[in-house]
Amino acid sequence: YEGQRGVSNRRVLILTRSGFAGIQRYGVINWSGDITGDWTTFRTQIWAGLNYCLSGLPYWTTDIGGFFSGNPKTEGYKELFVRWFEWGTFCPIMRVHGTYYPKEPWRFGSDVEKILVKYIRLRYRLLPYIYSLAWKVYSEGYTIMRHLVMDFPDDEEALKVDDEYMFGPYILVAPITTPSTYSREVYLPKGIWYDFWSGRKYTGGRYINVSAPLDKIPLFVRAGAILPMAPPTLRNAMERINSIELRIYPGKDGRFDLYDDDGETYNYERGEYTLIPIEWRDRDRVLIIGDKKGIYPLHEIRFEVVIVKEGKGIGIEKERMPDNIVNYKGKRVVLEIP
Known part of the structure; x- marks a missing residue:
């Protein structure tokens, strides 16, 4: 090194x-x-x-x-x-x-x-x-794969669960680890959760039985999550991403810092990065995309905002009917979403 x-x-x-x-x-x-x-x-x-x-x-x-x-x-x-x-x-x-x-x-x-x-x-x-989580690793000493106790320290049941975890702050992962198994019990910590594949909403603090056919790993997303997703056409991690589907999971206030840099050098240590603070105010149904931070050049980003609900903003495919679209150029934008 x-x-x-x-x-x-x-x-x-x-x-x-x-x-x-x-x-x-x-x-x-x-x-x-x-x-x-x-x-x-x-x-x-x-x-x-x-x-x-x-x-x-x-x-x-x-x-x-x-x-x-x-x-x-x-x-x-x-x-x-x-x-x-x-x-x-x-x-x-x-x-x-x-x-x-x-x-x-x-x-x-x-x-x-x-x-x-x-x-x-x-x-x-x-x-x-x-990649934004990788920035948190560098800037905050964060970890990406997280035992439930790291994010739910006051939930006694979460301490006992050893076969599911958080992937970053928002996505709960519950793998299938036994053969010929097509459903499993999943513990959802206290709060509101959404099935990633269906958008169905659940109240946490309990176990639920989840269907898991061979092509589906159980995934749940916390209320308040702001989940940025690249275009389905992305083929190379070095491609510049100029369009992002921004999935918002309502039910709680949320914040996420979207990060980018050149992907190859240590110039980020000198401030050559882009950091875009994004905030969801649930009660007012307001999304704030804040002023860009850092000196890395920003090309215009098309944010397609999707308020997730059952049947909308789900799974791998891009949502065809976003709730709002904004072309972001680095300056603060406030969106009121009905």
């Missing part, structure tokens, strides 16, 4: 299986080692990741499907790989790696390939959210 920083302004990235307290300062991603591709190992990865991130280390990943992988032509391994891939979409770093068998999406047959492509698209759509 120190060597590269001494001769280059390109960001350092080190992928390692070993680590220690404080290693995050050296541009490190830890992965869980050369693990086997089986259901027991898969389940334990969630516990490992939560404990790792609880220790204050933000970037953690696994070999999706296991390093010692199964045969992508067998039905049993197809199911395991899909569930692992769905969960991997909501890890700080999403990556597939392994030996014995190749694991490109098309190796698993067309039905499974469609599911895998669906989650690749979802990961890309969430890039504005994820």
Whole structure:
């Protein structure tokens, strides 16, 4: 790390299986080692990741499907790989790696390939959210994969839950980690929650039974969430995003700082970034997109604002009928939404 920083302004990235307290300062991603591709190992990865991130280390990943992988032509391994891939979409770093068998999406047959492509698209759509969380890691010492106790410290039941977690401040992830399982009990901490896939609203502080067909991982979004999503056409993380679907989950006030920079250098340390504060005032149904901060040049952004409800602003696809559209040029905008 120190060597590269001494001769280059390109960001350092080190992928390692070993680590220690404080290693995050050296541009490190830890992965869980050369693990086997089986259901027991898969389940334990969630516990490992939560404990790792609880220790204050933000970037953690696994070999999706296991390093010692199964045969992508067998039905049993197809199911395991899909569930692992769905969960991997909501890890700080999403990556597939392994030996014995190749694991490109098309190796698993067309039905499974469609599911895998669906989650690749979802990961890309969430890039504005994820990259903004990376800024929080740098600027606030934040972590992305969060045991429920980190965000709900006064909820005693949340302390007991070890197979679901928060992905950033807004998205609750409840993976399926056993074979032939198409529903599960999900604990929703106190508050108001929305099913990401349907927009159905739930009151928290209780367990609910959730349907989980093979192509669906249970996901819930907190009321007050402001979820920025890239265009469905995004194909490369280095593409400049000039249009964002801004999903608002009503029921509580919310705030989110949308971040961007050049994606390659350390110029952000000198203020060369763009930070856009976005605030939702629930009672007044007012959305405030604040003045841009930072000196990184901002191209005009088209915000398509969607107030989420059942059947609207749901799933992976872009909402065809946004509630408001604003072309943002860096100056404060106030939107009153009926």
